[in-house]
Amino acid sequence: MSSKLIITILGEPGSGKGTQAERIAKNFNVAHIETGGLIRKFIQTDPQAKARYMQGKLQPNAIVAELVEKEIVKLKNKRFILDPFPLNLEQIDFLSLMVKKYQLSKPVIIYLKVDKKIALKRILARTDKRKDDSLDIAVKRIDQYSKNLKKIISSIDCHFYIIRINGNPSRLKVEQEITKKLLKMIRENKIY
Numbered sequence: 009m010s011s012k013l014i015i016t017i018l019g020e021p022g023s024g025k026g027t028q029a030e031r032i033a034k035n036f037n038v039a040h041i042e043t044g045g046l047i048r049k050f051i052q053t054d055p056q057a058k059a060r061y062m063q064g065k066l067q068p069n070a071i072v073a074e075l076v077e078k079e080i081v082k083l084k085n086k087r088f089i090l091d092p093f094p095l096n097l098e099q100i101d102f103l104s105l106m107v108k109k110y111q112l113s114k115p116v117i118i119y120l121k122v123d124k125k126i127a128l129k130r131i132l133a134r135t136d137k138r139k140d141d142s143l144d145i146a147v148k149r150i151d152q153y154s155k156n157l158k159k160i161i162s163s164i165d166c167h168f169y170i171i172r173i174n175g176n177p178s179r180l181k182v183e184q185e186i187t188k189k190l191l192k193m194i195r196e197n198k199i200y
Contacts, residue, residue, distance in 0.1 A: 013038055013087040013200050014112050015190075016094065016103070018160065019120030020153045021146060022127030023175040024182055028120065029091035031183045036190065039088040046075040064145040066152065069098045080106060096156045097163060104167050115168050116199055118186060119161060120175035124150055169198060 015032060019025045026042065033040040047067055051058040057067055066072075076093060094100045103115060122130075131146045164170050171189045175182055194200045 014107070014115040015089040015118060016115055017089060017091050017118045017120065018095075018157060019092065019175055020122060020124070020127050020157065021149045022130040023120040023122040024130070024179060025092050025120060027179055028118070028182060028186060029089050031179075032089050032118075032186065032190070035183075035187060037087070039083050039086050040091060041076065041079045041083075041088050041093075042091045043072060043076060043093050044091070046079065047072070050075060062145075064148040064152070066095060066156075069096065069102065072099065073102045076102075077106060080110060080112075094160060095153070097159055100160060100163065100168075107167070113199065116190070116193065117164060117168050117170045119157070119170060119172050120182065121172065122175035124154075126176055169193065 013036065015036075015038065017025045017029050017032070026044070029040055029042065032038065047057070047061065050067075050071065051061050057071065060067060072093075072095075076090065080088070090103075094103050106112060107115065127150055128143070128146055132143065161170070171186070171193075173182060173185055173189070177185075190199070
């Protein structure tokens with residue numbers, strides 16, 4: 009299996025990961041692997057997973073890794089974006105293993121950094137409310153993601169490209185900045 013463009017998108021809840029992943033998928037013609045959707049589907053069949061989810065806790069790495077690998081295998085040699093993934097150091101190791109195992113290209117990690125107040129405002133304003141969009145759970149999720157993201161970003165090595173994006177501006181401005189930086193990498197023959 010050989011894939012040209014592998015993108016992952018990271019950021020705290022409310023940073024716009026899902027929105028930007030959809031735009032990247034459309035703008036760059038890549039498949040969208042939405043790990044949150046995979047997990048929400050999985051918890052319908054696993055009461056323990058559902059309980060963790062409702063408490064705002066992350067699912068065990070083994071479960072997430074298995075769900076992600078199944079999707080990578082289904083895509084064969086198509087380009088894709090992982091949204092959001094990896095969320096901790098063990099998942100970085102898993103992604104590195106998948107890159108080697110399936111002969112994937114060097115992943116591009118897009119990190120959307122957003123202020124906590126803005127993230128909470130966005131979560132609470134969602135029109136398509138999810139069960140985990142309450143203030144208490146949102147605060148827990150943001151704090152947990154922030155702690156993990158600091159570790160991830162500081163441990164990224166030469167096996168990944170990283171693009172840092174200010175996620176505070178409007179959706180359109182963030183999308184334009186992401187597109188500009190990805191196109192620059194394509195022109196420099198770093199990706200695609």
